[in-house]
Amino acid sequence: MSYMSDDPQSQGVLMFPMSRRDFMKAGAAAGLAALGAPAFSAEPSAGAGKPNLLILHCDQLSQWALSIYAPMHKNTPSYGKTLVETPNIARLGKEGAVLTNFFTNSAVCTPSRGCFFTGRYPESHGAYVNNTPLNPDEITFGEQLKRHGYDTGYCGKWHLNGPPKPGFMTPDLSRGFDDCRYMFNRGHWKKIVEEPQPDESDSDEKEAAVKGAASLQKMKAHYCGEVKCIDDNVGRILKALEDKGLLDNTIVVFTTDHGDYMGEHGLMGKNQWYRTAYQIPFLIRYPKKVKAGAVVGHFATNADFMPTVLALMGVPPSGREQGVDASAILTGAKVEWKDEANIHHSSRQGAGVYTPEFDLILRNNGLNMLFDLTNDPEEKNNLAGDAAHKQVFDELARKIITHNKAVNPEAVEWLQAAAARYGAPPAAVKENKGGAKAGAEAGAKDRAKAGGGKKGKRGAAGEE
């Protein structure tokens, strides 16, 4: 997680009707300043009735790290505690909607961002693993908004242009985001200043097994400090928009590319198989269409974002999107809705589906994973191979295969083979680390193919 006020990798995406300059000057000045770019100053835009769009897109931010979400995880005591107060981010949820079941389709940087910006799944948009560029013919929502009269801009990390680091972008590379002066491809530049605090940690033995409770506590403290920094600057952005009279005509979205394991399952980082790195924050404020205080429990994913936000803005989709328009679940309209999130691991050795009751991951090594969320919300007891759950396993496996036939046909053969291995011994937690190793190895091959960088300290197919 990496969004800091004095940190050039801080993230944000800006879309404005009519006059980008005026909006940047008037509305997003504090936001840009918070994002590490210079402030602008001038008069507000008339806006011509069309909504502005401001996206605050953090890197590696877990739901449990935000105070509006933490109480919603009361059934998962390993991460259902408020560790840091984030009132400004909470304001977006109180004055707009908070989505409790919003997921990334892939829990690592590049593929997640590809889904978010194109509305397509990783193997379809081409950026399925870190440091691999989008296919040349992908259309981002930035490009689509530009085609429909919007001025567009992007500040911060992009990570969809291959290996260059930092790789400052130019308009010919920026995929529809015209103002790309402060848009760079990848890299993390954190600045953390420690101030000793009283020990209020209740780290458990499992966490201690990761690196030692003291070390974990320190990492959590750093993480929460960065989260607080983000929240302070979200407050500055909202105040600036409010002061200029632009807030209510601006769709403000706050989300991230993926979450962060902080000791859960004995893991650190992301890009594994468990839900907590995939179930991410998503808040949206737009009082003209989104009712204040709405808590939306329906499932939606990054691949749904582009068709959804375009629908809210009255702009047609590009026609290439694979995700679905979820605007009805935000506006409260009655709609038939399928509560499923499709998961694509960047190793291309695992694919899954999350549902309200069960999560299933099919893996090419046969170590499938099935969890009963009702009775095991922290996903500690793998039921793959359990005779009593064969019916639900088969049903979910069919969903995974059907989805992948449409968006990732190369995987269908091994997915069918994995689904047929129902009798295989269930994967224990330590075996999952083996899975992570397999993922890291596959990711390393992919990076080599893409000309990418070194394996990150925490392994598992890249560290961004």
Ligand SMILES: [Ca+2]
């Ligand atoms: Ca990331």
